[in-house]
Amino acid sequence: MSKVVEIxxxxxxxxxxxxxxxxxxxxxxxxxxxxxxxxVRGVEKLAVGKTMHQVPKIASRVCGICPIAHTLAATxxxxxxxxxxxxxxxxxxxxxxxxxxxxxxxALHNILSLPDMYLPGTDTKINPFSPEEPVRSxxxxxxxxxxxxxxxxxxxxxxAVHPSNPxxxxxxxxxxxxxxxxxxxxxxxxxxxxxxxxEFMIAVFRNFQKRDWAEVAGRQVxxxxxxxxxxxxxxxxxxxxxxxxxxxHPTWFPERWTEVRPWDWYMGxxxxxxxxxxxxxxxxxxxxxxxxxxxxxxTGVPLYDGQPVEVGPRARLVTFxxxxxxxxxxxxxxxxxxxxxxxxxxxxxVDALDCSGKVIADEIPxxxxxxxxxxxxxxxxxxxxxxxxxxxxxxxxxxxxPTTWNFPTCSRALAGAPWELAEVIVRAYDPCVSCATHMLxxxxxxxxxxxxxxx
Amino acid sequence: MxxxxxxxxxxxxxxxxxxxxxxxxxxxxxxxxxxxxIKAVDGGLGxxxxxxxxxxxxxxxxxxxxxxxxxxxxxxxxTKLAVEDLPPGSYRDAHSWDLTEPLQRLKDSVxxxxxxxxxxxxTAPDMEIGLSEEVQKAIPxxxxxxxxxxxxxxxxTIVS
Numbered sequence: 001m002s003k004v005v006e007i008x009x010x011x012x013x014x015x016x017x018x019x020x021x022x023x024x025x026x027x028x029x030x031x032x033x034x035x036x037x038x039x040v041r042g043v044e045k046l047a048v049g050k051t052m053h054q055v056p057k058i059a060s061r062v063c064g065i066c067p068i069a070h071t072l073a074a075t076x077x078x079x080x081x082x083x084x085x086x087x088x089x090x091x092x093x094x095x096x097x098x099x100x101x102x103x104x105x106x107a108l109h110n111i112l113s114l115p116d117m118y119l120p121g122t123d124t125k126i127n128p129f130s131p132e133e134p135v136r137s138x139x140x141x142x143x144x145x146x147x148x149x150x151x152x153x154x155x156x157x158x159x160a161v162h163p164s165n166p167x168x169x170x171x172x173x174x175x176x177x178x179x180x181x182x183x184x185x186x187x188x189x190x191x192x193x194x195x196x197x198x199e200f201m202i203a204v205f206r207n208f209q210k211r212d213w214a215e216v217a218g219r220q221v222x223x224x225x226x227x228x229x230x231x232x233x234x235x236x237x238x239x240x241x242x243x244x245x246x247x248x249h250p251t252w253f254p255e256r257w258t259e260v261r262p263w264d265w266y267m268g269x270x271x272x273x274x275x276x277x278x279x280x281x282x283x284x285x286x287x288x289x290x291x292x293x294x295x296x297x298x299t300g301v302p303l304y305d306g307q308p309v310e311v312g313p314r315a316r317l318v319t320f321x322x323x324x325x326x327x328x329x330x331x332x333x334x335x336x337x338x339x340x341x342x343x344x345x346x347x348x349x350v351d352a353l354d355c356s357g358k359v360i361a362d363e364i365p366x367x368x369x370x371x372x373x374x375x376x377x378x379x380x381x382x383x384x385x386x387x388x389x390x391x392x393x394x395x396x397x398x399x400x401x402p403t404t405w406n407f408p409t410c411s412r413a414l415a416g417a418p419w420e421l422a423e424v425i426v427r428a429y430d431p432c433v434s435c436a437t438h439m440l441x442x443x444x445x446x447x448x449x450x451x452x453x454x455x
Numbered sequence: 456m457x458x459x460x461x462x463x464x465x466x467x468x469x470x471x472x473x474x475x476x477x478x479x480x481x482x483x484x485x486x487x488x489x490x491x492x493i494k495a496v497d498g499g500l501g502x503x504x505x506x507x508x509x510x511x512x513x514x515x516x517x518x519x520x521x522x523x524x525x526x527x528x529x530x531x532x533x534t535k536l537a538v539e540d541l542p543p544g545s546y547r548d549a550h551s552w553d554l555t556e557p558l559q560r561l562k563d564s565v566x567x568x569x570x571x572x573x574x575x576x577x578t579a580p581d582m583e584i585g586l587s588e589e590v591q592k593a594i595p596x597x598x599x600x601x602x603x604x605x606x607x608x609x610x611x612t613i614v615s
Contacts, residue, residue, distance in 0.1 A: 046470070046582045058584075061470050064500025108504060147509055151457050160457075161501040 002030055003274040005419055006285035009037070012112045012423075013431045017407075020267060020291045021419045023274065032414025033266045034407055034426055035297035047397035052078040052168050052367065052389045055397060059385065060162045062399070065432050067162045068101035068153060069378030070385075070399070073242070077385035078168045078394070080244040080372025082365045089357035090170035092349045096183065097156050097163065098241055098376070099345040103190060104149030105379035106335055106342070107142045109430045110201060113332060116214070116424050120207040125215070138200060141193050148190040152346065155179050170360035177355045184350050191343035198336040205332045216420040217278035228328030228425040230413040234315035235304050235405065237375035237382050240345055244374040252375040252384060256305050257400070262297035265408060269295075279420070299404045308408035311381025312429060313338050328413070328428035335430070366392040378402055380432045403432045458506070458515050460492040461605050466502045466522040470582045473530075473574035473590045477521045480597050493605060507557035512564040519604055521597060523590075524571025531589035533596060536569040538562045568604055570597055 008018030022031040043062050047055045059074035060067040072094055079086060086094075114126045119134075128139050150160065156175060157163030165171050175183070213220040235252075237243040243251040269292040277283040285291070301308065309315070314334035317323030323334055367389030375384045381402030388396040406429045414422050463484060465477030477498065484495040498506055502520075510518070526534055538558045558567055575587040602608070 043470070043582060046584070058470065061468055061499060064502075065504070067499065067501065143509070147457055150505060150509060154457070160496050161499040161505045162497065 001025065004270045004272050004291065005274040005276070006272050006289070006291045007279070007423065008285055010034075010423055010426055011281055012115070013427055017426075017431065018296075019414075019422050019426065020270065020293050021414065021422055022267070022270070023419045027418050027420070029414045029417050029419050029422060031267065032411050032422060033293040033297075034411045034414065034422075035262070035266060035293050036299045036403075036407060037296055043399065044397050047394050050394055051392055052082065052387075052394055055387070055394050056166070056168070057162075059399065063401075063432065064161065066101065066105065066378050066380065066383070068097055068157060069376050069383050071163050071166050072098065073374050073376035073378075073383045073385040073399075074387070074397075075166050075168055076242070076244050076374030076376065077372055077387040077397075078367075078389055080246050080374050081370055081387045081389040082168075082367035082372070083246065083370070084169055084361050084364055085246070086170045086361060087358050089174060089354055090359040092353045093156050093171050093175065093359065094166060095241055095349045096346050096353075097153060097166070099342040099349070100149045100152040100156065102149075102240075102338065102379045103194065103342040103346075104146050104153065105430075106339055107145040107149065107197070109335065109379075110142050110197070111139075112430075113427055114204070116427065117204045117208050118211065118214075120203060123215075126204070138197075141197055145190060145193055145197060148186045148193075149342075152183050152186055155183055167360070169364040170358075172360070174355055174357065174359045175353075180350055180353060180355050184347065187343050187346035187350065191340060191347065194339040194343050198339040201336040202333055205329050205336070209329050214421065214424070217276055217280065219420070221418045221420045223421065224417055226327060227417050227421060228331070228413045228428060229326045229416070230310070230409060232307060232409045232412055233305070233309045234318045235309040235311050235382055236315040236319040236377065238377050239316050239320040240341065240377060242374060242376040242382075245372050252373070252382065254371070254373055254386065257384075258303045258306065259300045260303065262299065262301060263294045265301045266293035266297050268292070297407075299407060301408050302400055302405055304405075308412070309405060310409045311402050311405045313379075313381075315381060316377060328425040331428045366390075369395055371396075378432075380430050381405060401432065403429070406431065456511065456514055458496075458510055459494050460515060461494070461517045461519070462506070462510065462515055463493065463495040463519045463601060463605070464498040464502050464506055464521070465496070466498045466500075466520060468500055468579075469584060471579040472576045472583045473523055473572075473586055474577050474579065475584075475586055476523050476572050476574070476590055476593070476597075479586060479591075480521045480594055480601070483594055483598050484601065487602075487607075487609070489607065493607070503557055507561065510561055510565065512561065515565055517566045517605070518561070518568070519601055520567065520569045521601065522569065522571055523574040523577070524569075526571065526573060528573045529589075530573050530575030530587060531593040532573045533593060533600065534571045534573075535600070536571055538567050538569075541569075570600060570604075572597060 002022045017036050020033045021029050056074035060071040111128045114128045154160045158165035237251045275287040314331045317334045369390035373386040384400040386398045465481035467474040467477035469475030481495050481497045572593045
């Protein structure tokens with residue numbers, strides 16, 4: 001007799017999502033549904049009628065985690081639609097931005113995945129905020145890598161969070177020779193740290209693979225050897241940067257993409273019959289409540305060649321570097337293997353950059369409504385933006401963000417694992433459930449601060 | 456060094472109407488010529504993980520945060536808060552990190568002030584660009600208070 005357990009919300013990743021799991025008597029997942037419960041936000045509608053220069057800025061505000069990827073993908077979707085060729089030095093600057101973004105993101109994800117892992121040779125889980133060695137120096141290294149990524153991102157992108165420098169037609173400004181030197185020095189420092197960090201992380205993940213159990217909710221949960229395996233295939237446009245419809249040989253194909261509604265994909269209404277009060281944080285959903293994945297899921301289900309596919313670091317490595325390790329840990333290790341490439345990427349691009357070269361196209365066409373798309377390899381996977389621009393105005397716009405691809409794929413990867421480890425699999429995907437809502441509520445009954453009213 | 460001695464951070468999302476107040480104030484501040492030890496940053500949606508967790512406590516001495524705050528007053532009203540006034544879990548960053556957590560880590564070595572404006576309309580999850588009139592009118596007074604807070608006086612910053 002299978003039981004149903006719900007973990008809501010899932011933690012230590014970006015956004016708002018939950019897991020509905022059908023498990024057998026041994027607690028092994030028979031069917032798992034991982035779904036986004038972040039409300040649909042309708043950026044596509046908002047974009048219609050705006051100028052092609054505004055829309056990439058709007059797209060950047062959709063998500064506070066990868067604003068660089070969204071800016072670049074949207075900018076290039078506009079350029080693809082109007083048929084605008086960007087000068088080489090502008091592309092080099094974008095490439096540096098892309099690498100800096102990935103460096104920061106992978107380092108940040110290390111902090112999110114370490115608490116599931118053990119110090120090799122011990123039964124102690126890693127607390128990345130611990131002041132004890134060896135964790136302390138790892139934490140400092142992660143901080144430095146994030147700092148390097150963010151500093152380079154700010155120098156090249158113009159702003160700390162949402163980059164202002166990229167524009168339709170190229171970049172607003174080139175960087176100075178002094179800034180170029182600074183980027184070079186930082187990337188060189190980062191390369192060494194990234195190498196050390198990836199070695200450390202791979203050792204930690206390999207150690208997890210060799211373990212027989214992991215402790216969750218006070219129990220020793222057996223770790224299966226095929227944790228997170230799936231047979232869904234992969235999709236990636238490039239090892240580092242991306243592709244667009246302007247390319248001579250594009251590597252993403254809109255005609256292979258279809259979409260089905262969550263109604264046709266996820267489970268129907270289920271009553272929750274298994275609960276665990278000890279599960280972190282605060283226990284699972286109480287038994288007796290209802291879950292209705294096909295109604296509650298907020299994202300469509302995109303298919304490539306008629307099936308869900310995985311996007312992200314492993315998809316890039318499988319497609320371009322003959323990587324073949326499956327499972328949640330295989331994905332984590334693929335992510336670490338990309339670390340150093342980001343720094344080499346920056347070093348090579350900044351080396352090739354001519355600081356006095358032009359960074360904006362001489363002529364920026366206004367567009368005739370042709371469909372253009374750009375697939376940007378964001379840290380979490382292929383981020384595809386599609387646009388139709390006519391007379392400088394956006395007529396149609398669509399975003400296919402990485403985690404939308406990964407939701408149904410990862411749901412399949414949950415089968416066969418103990419339900420307590422489902423979140424370990426989910427976190428391996430570094431999910432980005434775009435969540436832009438943001439407001440402080442100071443006090444439920446709004447008393448305390450009323451006295452502090454200034455004006 | 457990513458962040459200097461004084462950091463002013465405007466938080467919020469301009470796609471959700473009044474939530475765009477923080478970035479709008481930063482835009483105003485960056486029209487002024489601020490001293491070199493001050494940086495005004497549009498934190499957008501990413502302040503907790505792009506800024507608050509990357510502050511070097513040996514360098515940064517003061518953080519001023521500008522955001523909308525629902526404290527039950529008239530739209531456009533301004534309040535000043537300290538980290539202690541934010542109940543834990545009152546705001547969760549996109550990475551499931553509590554906003555107050557990185558600020559709690561900082562508050563003993565960095566002086567943190569939060570200016571909050573009562574919003575009239577936050578349209579999330581629907582998108583709408585543009586502040587309401589009441590909140591738009593609050594921008595100059597927020598700028599005045601922030602300049603006073605950081606000790607910049609160009610003669611136009613006197614607060615009555």
